[in-house]
Amino acid sequence: MRPYRPLAIPASEITPEASYFQRRDILRMAAAGGLALAAPSLAFGTEMLEAKPGGYDPGEELTPEADVTSFNNFYEFGTGKADPAKNSGQFNPRPWTIQVDGMVGKPAEFDLDALMALGLEERIYRMRCVEAWSMVIPWIGFPLASLLDKVEPLGSAKYVAFETVVRPEEMPEQRGVFQPLPWPYVEGLRLDEARHPLTILSMGLYGKTLPNQNGAPVRLVTPWKYGFKGIKSIVRITLTEEQPPSTWNKLAPNEYGFYANVNPEVDHPRWSQATENRVGGGGFFGSNDRPTLMFNGYGNEVASLYDGMDLTVNF
Amino acid sequence: MQLPTLPKRYHAASIWALYALGLLPAAWTFYLGATGQLVGNPVKIFEHLLGEWALRFLILTLTISPIRDLFGVNWVRYRRALGLLAFWYVAMHFLAYIVLDKRLAFDVIVEDIFKRWFITIGMAAFVLLIPLALTSNRWSIRKLGAGWVRLHRLIYPIAAVGALHYCLSVKVIGPEQLIYAGIIAVLIGWRLVRPRFMAMKRGRRPQYGKLAAEIPRTD
Ligand code: HEM
Numbered sequence: 001m002r003p004y005r006p007l008a009i010p011a012s013e014i015t016p017e018a019s020y021f022q023r024r025d026i027l028r029m030a031a032a033g034g035l036a037l038a039a040p041s042l043a044f045g046t047e048m049l050e051a052k053p054g055g056y057d058p059g060e061e062l063t064p065e066a067d068v069t070s071f072n073n074f075y076e077f078g079t080g081k082a083d084p085a086k087n088s089g090q091f092n093p094r095p096w097t098i099q100v101d102g103m104v105g106k107p108a109e110f111d112l113d114a115l116m117a118l119g120l121e122e123r124i125y126r127m128r129c130v131e132a133w134s135m136v137i138p139w140i141g142f143p144l145a146s147l148l149d150k151v152e153p154l155g156s157a158k159y160v161a162f163e164t165v166v167r168p169e170e171m172p173e174q175r176g177v178f179q180p181l182p183w184p185y186v187e188g189l190r191l192d193e194a195r196h197p198l199t200i201l202s203m204g205l206y207g208k209t210l211p212n213q214n215g216a217p218v219r220l221v222t223p224w225k226y227g228f229k230g231i232k233s234i235v236r237i238t239l240t241e242e243q244p245p246s247t248w249n250k251l252a253p254n255e256y257g258f259y260a261n262v263n264p265e266v267d268h269p270r271w272s273q274a275t276e277n278r279v280g281g282g283g284f285f286g287s288n289d290r291p292t293l294m295f296n297g298y299g300n301e302v303a304s305l306y307d308g309m310d311l312t313v314n315f
Numbered sequence: 316m317q318l319p320t321l322p323k324r325y326h327a328a329s330i331w332a333l334y335a336l337g338l339l340p341a342a343w344t345f346y347l348g349a350t351g352q353l354v355g356n357p358v359k360i361f362e363h364l365l366g367e368w369a370l371r372f373l374i375l376t377l378t379i380s381p382i383r384d385l386f387g388v389n390w391v392r393y394r395r396a397l398g399l400l401a402f403w404y405v406a407m408h409f410l411a412y413i414v415l416d417k418r419l420a421f422d423v424i425v426e427d428i429f430k431r432w433f434i435t436i437g438m439a440a441f442v443l444l445i446p447l448a449l450t451s452n453r454w455s456i457r458k459l460g461a462g463w464v465r466l467h468r469l470i471y472p473i474a475a476v477g478a479l480h481y482c483l484s485v486k487v488i489g490p491e492q493l494i495y496a497g498i499i500a501v502l503i504g505w506r507l508v509r510p511r512f513m514a515m516k517r518g519r520r521p522q523y524g525k526l527a528a529e530i531p532r533t534d
Contacts, residue, residue: 071355079489081355131486133356180487251487270431270484272423277358283351284358284415 004062004206006138007053007122045093046211049204051140054121056198058297062124063135065206067280072213073129074232075180076164076171084213091170093210093217093233102161102238105152112217115203118142118150122207123200125223127230128262128296130248134276139221140204145195153191153239160194161244162187162220163236181247187220187231188244188258190305198223198301201234224298226260257315261306262296266315330396337400340368341407358415365408370481370495372401373474377502384509384516395451398470402448405441405477433483440476443469471506474499 074084077091094112101107119142128134148160164185168175174183193199202221203210210216215232222229228248238244248256255269264274278288295302306314321329344364348357376397383389417424427434447467449455456463478496482488 067355075487079485079487133359178490178493180489270433272427274423277356279355283353284348284361289418 004065004138006057006062006124007051045216046204046208048207049120049140049209051120051122051204051207054123056123056125058124058126058136060126060136063137063278063280068135068137068205069211069213071279073131073227074213074215076173076183076185076233077213078173079180085211087172088212091167091212091216091233093212096217096235098218098234098237100147100151100237100239102240103154103157104239105154106150108151110147110150112203115142115147115201115218118146120203121200125198125221126296126298127221127223127227128276128292130226130228130256130260130268130273132268132271132273132276132292133279134290134292134296135279137205138207139200139202140207141200141202141221143197144199144201144220145197147201147237148195148239151239156241157239158191159240159242159244160189160191161236161238161240162189162231162234163238164231165233165235181251184235185231185247186244187229187246188240189222189229190243191239192305193222193302196302196305198298224262224295224302226256226262228256229260259306259311259314261302261311261315262292263294263311263315264292265294266312326392330393333393333396334400337372337396338403341365341404358411362408362411362416365404365411366481366484369401369404369408370474370477372397372404373470373477374495374498374502376401376470377474377499381502381505381509384513399448399451402444405444409438409441433480436476436483437480440473440480443473447473471503475503 070085071081072084073081074088077084077087097109097111098115099107099109120140121142122138122140124136124138126134127137144160164183165171166174166184173180189199200221202215202219203217205211205214210219215230218234219232220230220234229246243258246256246258246260249258249260262273267273273292275289276292278290293299341364344353344361347353348361351357353360376394379390379394379397383391413419413424417427428438429435447469450459450463450466459466478492478499482492482496485492
């Protein structure tokens with residue numbers, strides 16, 4: 001059963017995109033007036049977000065929204081899976097801008113309205129964490145290529161570097177004596193990976209704007225790579241000639257590669273990647289182990305990006 | 316420091332209460348997991364909880380004699396229960412791993428135990444705990460005499476390895492791991508300075524004969 005019905009209406013029938021700032025004002029007015037809203041329940045700080053169907057659906061059962069928004073890795077808010085949902089209440093993702101610069105013809109800043117204007121679609125992707133668990137998530141986002149086109153990458157640009165916001169006042173693990181990672185969290189893709197049609201910047205899930213714990217307001221989604229590549233709360237995107245650093249790769253290069261493509265044949269030194277646990281529902285006995293697919297099942301689309309590469313070396 | 320003492324007639328009952336209380340986290344979490352009330356990855360949550368409680372009971376086992384040395388409070392009667400609880404938690408942690416996590420895929424389990432360092436040493440600690448658990452009874456103490464004391468000193472390397480296993484099992488070592496490892500380091504370190512401390516203490520006071528430190532109580 002799919003409790004959430006993903007979008008399947010033709011794009012022509014969708015009402016014109018309403019700015020969600022406007023929507024937020026409506027919600028606020030409604031709340032102030034003490035009106036009972038007949039809208040679907042919203043996680044703290046999220047709002048309805050409209051999108052057209054994006055045509056990606058693996059046809060597997062969706063991971064319940066409660067699991068998608070309460071079982072997260074977002075070390076800025078804590079290292080436990082429940083920490084991001086618990087500790088991200090202070091985080092305020094609005095207003096927000098992403099600076100796009102580096103080896104581009106037209107460096108620019110984009111605010112959320114400008115990003116949404118790039119055309120939001122709903123896409124259902126598998127998500128495979130490097131820790132051997134997985135989900136199926138209805139994201140809302142736009143192809144990263146649409147954003148890159150706006151800034152006109154130079155011919156010499158080979159890579160794309162990403163950076164997460166640093167806000168110690170709002171992100172508890174960015175202050176204090178024990179900080180689990182060096183900040184800012186950084187990630188990178190090869191330019192052809194970044195331009196690949198599967199690569200999106202996501203601004204929402206389950207029909208709503210992203211909850212803080214999922215990387216509000218904008219995060220990367222590369223469904224054929226391990227989840228840690230999906231950098232959250234992005235403030236800067238820089239095109240570079242050299243391979244940019246990636247936080248986990250710098251921390252433990254023998255455990256986390258730059259590419260981090262999902263690969264059941266290359267184990268993490270401390271656990272096997274051959275199988276994965278599909279998160280959500282069922283408890284011990286309904287819990288759902290399944291074989292992990294090469295490139296997380298997106299091999300037809302992405303395998304050619306890595307032609308001739310030894311994936312046990314470039315893991 | 317003078318704590319109210321528990322009347323002797325309640326000693327046996329308090330030990331059974333400790334067993335019951337000690338097994339509660341495992342029982343309750345198993346119930347939540349079996350009925351689908353653990354959000355996210357129920358198997359891992361349960362497996363981790365068992366590992367953490369194993370470590371906590373190892374720590375508690377090691378605190379009994381320093382508490383007596385330092386504060387004169389004798390809780391040695393609870394030490395066997397604490398040690399056995401530690402053993403049962405490690406055993407349940409192991410079972411959760413092979414049954415719930417690895418679904419009895421023995422090829423994978425064997426590979427894990429031999430190939431993945433942190434599991435190798437965890438397994439070693441578990442194996443070493445078995446003779447301790449088997450000899451945690453009056454009959455063995457009497458039978459083994461001084462050998463019993465020597466055998467049960469294995470608890471120190473076991474606890475140290477348990478802490479190391481914990482540190483190596485996580486992606487980034489954080490405050491939790493350091494706190495557990497730190498406590499265990501202090502408790503083991505205490506054993507090294509203890510002889511000197513006790514000599515000092517005795518020097519200041521009349522000697523009441525051999526301190527019962529190493530003599531296991533059987534009540
Ligand atoms: C003295 C013995 C042991 C102690 C004290 C212990 C304790 C722990 C602790 C505290 C954790 C981490 C929990 C967390 O991250 O919150 C852990 C993880 C783990 N332990 Fe043990 N353990 C012991 C023995 C074993 C044995 C015998 C095995 C299996 C052969 C084992 C397999 C594992 C595995 C696979 C994990 C990681 C689970 C995961 O996240 O995938 N441990 N252990």
